[in-house]
Amino acid sequence: MDGAAFLDRVGAYARYGWRLVVINATSLLPADGTEGGAFDITWSFALGKQFEHLRERVLPGDEVPSISAHYPSSFLYENELRELFGIAVTGIAVDLGGQLYRTAERVPFAPGAIRARLEAAGRLEPGTKQP
Amino acid sequence: MKQTVIPIGPQHPVLPEPLVLDLVLEDEKVVDAIPMIGYVHRGLEALVERVEYTEMGYVIERICGICSFMHGMGYCLALEDIMAVDVPERARWLRLVWAELSRVQSHLLWLGLGADAFGFENLFMQAWRMREEILDIFEQTTGGRIIHSVNRIGGVRRDIDDSELAAIADRLERLGAAFEQPARVFRTDPSIRHRLEGVGVLSEKDARALGAVGPMARASGVAIDTRLLGEHLYDRLEIEPIIETGGDCLARVVVRVREVQQSIGLVRQLVERMPKGDGQPIDTKVRGLPSGETFIRLEQPRGEVVYCVRANGTKFLERFRARTPTFANIPAMIHMVKGCDLADVPNIVLTIDPCISCTER
Numbered sequence: 458m459d460g461a462a463f464l465d466r467v468g469a470y471a472r473y474g475w476r477l478v479v480i481n482a483t484s485l486l487p488a489d490g491t492e493g494g495a496f497d498i499t500w501s502f503a504l505g506k507q508f509e510h511l512r513e514r515v516l517p518g519d520e521v522p523s524i525s526a527h528y529p530s531s532f533l534y535e536n537e538l539r540e541l542f543g544i545a546v547t548g549i550a551v552d553l554g555g556q557l558y559r560t561a562e563r564v565p566f567a568p569g570a571i572r573a574r575l576e577a578a579g580r581l582e583p584g585t586k587q588p
Numbered sequence: 589m590k591q592t593v594i595p596i597g598p599q600h601p602v603l604p605e606p607l608v609l610d611l612v613l614e615d616e617k618v619v620d621a622i623p624m625i626g627y628v629h630r631g632l633e634a635l636v637e638r639v640e641y642t643e644m645g646y647v648i649e650r651i652c653g654i655c656s657f658m659h660g661m662g663y664c665l666a667l668e669d670i671m672a673v674d675v676p677e678r679a680r681w682l683r684l685v686w687a688e689l690s691r692v693q694s695h696l697l698w699l700g701l702g703a704d705a706f707g708f709e710n711l712f713m714q715a716w717r718m719r720e721e722i723l724d725i726f727e728q729t730t731g732g733r734i735i736h737s738v739n740r741i742g743g744v745r746r747d748i749d750d751s752e753l754a755a756i757a758d759r760l761e762r763l764g765a766a767f768e769q770p771a772r773v774f775r776t777d778p779s780i781r782h783r784l785e786g787v788g789v790l791s792e793k794d795a796r797a798l799g800a801v802g803p804m805a806r807a808s809g810v811a812i813d814t815r816l817l818g819e820h821l822y823d824r825l826e827i828e829p830i831i832e833t834g835g836d837c838l839a840r841v842v843v844r845v846r847e848v849q850q851s852i853g854l855v856r857q858l859v860e861r862m863p864k865g866d867g868q869p870i871d872t873k874v875r876g877l878p879s880g881e882t883f884i885r886l887e888q889p890r891g892e893v894v895y896c897v898r899a900n901g902t903k904f905l906e907r908f909r910a911r912t913p914t915f916a917n918i919p920a921m922i923h924m925v926k927g928c929d930l931a932d933v934p935n936i937v938l939t940i941d942p943c944i945s946c947t948e949r
Contacts, residue, residue, distance in 0.1 A: 476796065476799060477799055478799075478885070478892070478894055478911070479883075479894045479896065479909075479911040481896040481907075481909050481911070483898055483906060483907040484907075499896070501883060501894070503885075506817050506818075508883070508885070510883070528799070529797055529798055529919065530797070530798045530799035530916070530919040530920075532919065533623075533915065533918055533919055553622065553623075553624075556622065556624055557623070557624060557625060557626065558624075558625065558626035558629055559624065559626030559627065559629065560626055560629055560631070562631075565631065565634060566634070571637065574634070574637055574638075575637055578637065578638050580637070580638070580904070
């Protein structure tokens with residue numbers, strides 16, 4: 458993703474008084490059944506009755522810039538993205554160093570972890586397509 | 589100055605739920621607070637991988653025992669939006685009745701916990717005795733006091749006949765009149781004011797910058813209330829946001845006291861404005877598999893909740909995420925405890941009405 462352009466767009470929301478509502482990620486398994494995966498990250502903003510979203514698709518290892526310079530409250534969502542999804546968010550204002558969640562499974566929403574759970578549940582044969 | 593780290597929680601006499609905060613102190617002043625929210629994390633969102641979308645509603649309403657009705661409602665609204673389901677009007681009105689009853693019982697529960705924390709046990713018992721009446725109404729109308737399972741994708745499972753609705757509105761009116769006395773104590777008692785006034789102040793500017801929601805934001809003068817968007821039939825009601833400007837612990841108490849009375853009035857409005865006539869349809873048969881994505885916002889008792897749901901045309905959802913109000917209020921809570929005395933931390937934490945069950949989905 459183009460980090461500078463993305464931050465410009467987020468900055469415009471902040472300047473016009475939009476509030477950050479939620480940052481949400483979805484793990485995507487490759488449709489061809491290969492290893493790897495991707496994430497759809499959605500930043501949602503609201504101003505009165507208006508509700509808009511920015512979406513970026515990133516690959517594991519891609520760097521995603523923190524928006525905490527524009528929205529200080531984003532640090533909680535961004536620490537969550539890092540701990541639950543393994544997304545490399547850079548420049549978080551309050552870096553909790555992996556201490557926010559204490560999950561039994563490390564990075565539980567990483568595509569590999571989801572694939573392993575689906576296979577264990579019998580919903581996905583190893584090497585087959587996404588259900 | 590030498591710094592000391594004091595862990596608060598997961599078990600602490602004043603915390604009703606296991607929030608964990610590492611407080612960094614210089615002498616008796618808090619200079620930083622580090623939250624941890626994984627103590628009772630249950631991984632409910634990951635269950636969409638194994639639980640079919642038709643059954644997932646039962647899981648979602650178990651995210652929390654206080655907000656269970658509205659979690660179930662939000663989940664159904666999301667699936668109904670994705671599947672373009674036309675929900676019968678009667679069901680939509682009934683959902684609002686239960687939603688406002690949920691707000692009353694949640695605020696009464698919190699006011700009791702707050703009173704207990706201030707050392708006002710009589711007030712605690714008064715608030716919880718009144719809350720029991722709301723739970724009685726839930727049991728009478730849904731069959732459950734805590735977990736109701738009355739929402740279904742396409743509508744609701746139970747109707748409330750018109751005479752019963754009128755009786756509920758009358759009962760609430762009596763409850764509202766009886767609540768006047770404890771409400772006055774919460775607002776004016778000198779010992780409560782002494783304990784809460786000027787403590788844990790969150791300015792309007794900080795509330796906006798830190799994304800505070802619900803009573804916490806409204807106690808700082810921010811007129812944010814998802815019901816004002818006019819969605820889910822709230823446009824048929826006359827509703828004004830309850831605003832206080834103090835931004836301190838006392839203002840957060842007063843907002844909730846006033847919202848109890850407001851929600852009782854809203855139930856009366858709902859009963860009066862709901863289309864009359866027993867035997868109307870209350871649900872629509874839903875067929876097919878969901879495909880699409882939606883974001884649903886509701887005003888829970890603690891503030892705005894957001895449900896992010898993504899479906900890929902199978903019987904299992906691709907993603908379900910609930911951004912709960914407590915999660916949104918944590919940055920503001922951390923901001924408030926910085927600079928306060930250690931002895932005030934429990935009251936500050938309590939007045940955000942933290943719901944750790946909701947936060948640790």
